[in-house]
Amino acid sequence: MRLRLRKTNSTLTLISTLQGFKVITKASAKYIRISPRKTRKVMDLIRGMSVVKAEALLGHLSKRPCLYIKRVLKSAVDSADKRFHIPASSLYISLIKADQGPLIKRFKAASMGRAGEFLHRTSHIIIELDKIKVPEKKIAAEAGKIEKKTTKKKLKDTVSSAQAGHKAESKRKVKTKEK
Numbered sequence: 001m002r003l004r005l006r007k008t009n010s011t012l013t014l015i016s017t018l019q020g021f022k023v024i025t026k027a028s029a030k031y032i033r034i035s036p037r038k039t040r041k042v043m044d045l046i047r048g049m050s051v052v053k054a055e056a057l058l059g060h061l062s063k064r065p066c067l068y069i070k071r072v073l074k075s076a077v078d079s080a081d082k083r084f085h086i087p088a089s090s091l092y093i094s095l096i097k098a099d100q101g102p103l104i105k106r107f108k109a110a111s112m113g114r115a116g117e118f119l120h121r122t123s124h125i126i127i128e129l130d131k132i133k134v135p136e137k138k139i140a141a142e143a144g145k146i147e148k149k150t151t152k153k154k155l156k157d158t159v160s161s162a163q164a165g166h167k168a169e170s171k172r173k174v175k176t177k178e179k
Contacts, residue, residue, distance in 0.1 A: 027076035039065040039098040094130035
């Protein structure tokens with residue numbers, strides 16, 4: 001989804017343009033006390049997967065972000081089931097991202113009376129699910145192509161056999177004329 005800002009009548013209006021898809025559900029968890037960098041490493045493993053496969057993979061990984069991602073994914077699946085009566089087996093992860101939240105700053109005593117600062121990073125996890133698209137048109141189109149190919153082959157065979165018979169007859173005529 002691309003977002004564009006357009007200025008009309010000295011006010012800014014937000015126009016969202018969808019790139020040919022409709023999001024079924026969206027779930028998010030904000031202010032999660034884990035680094036977004038670590039979270040993205042796990043997200044890269046499940047991006048674009050079906051929900052069932054992603055849940056199985058997250059169940060077997062021993063990484064801390066899996067716990068939070070699993071919770072958000074379960075929330076999105078429950079929402080799709082409740083709102084649209086779509087089972088988890090027909091959903092896939094169309095968008096998954098981890099944005100950085102606010103930093104929690106802490107200090108630790110250092111030598112010579114100084115203080116060393118360290119940061120606790122937080123994440124905002126966002127997951128969007130979409131329905132798995134079955135390429136019915138392609139299957140029908142491929143079936144039509146196969147039928148066309150077979151009919152073309154039959155036509156070629158009949159035309160080539162007719163031409164071969166015609167050539168053979170013309171050769172016979174030429175031979176009979178020579179005699």
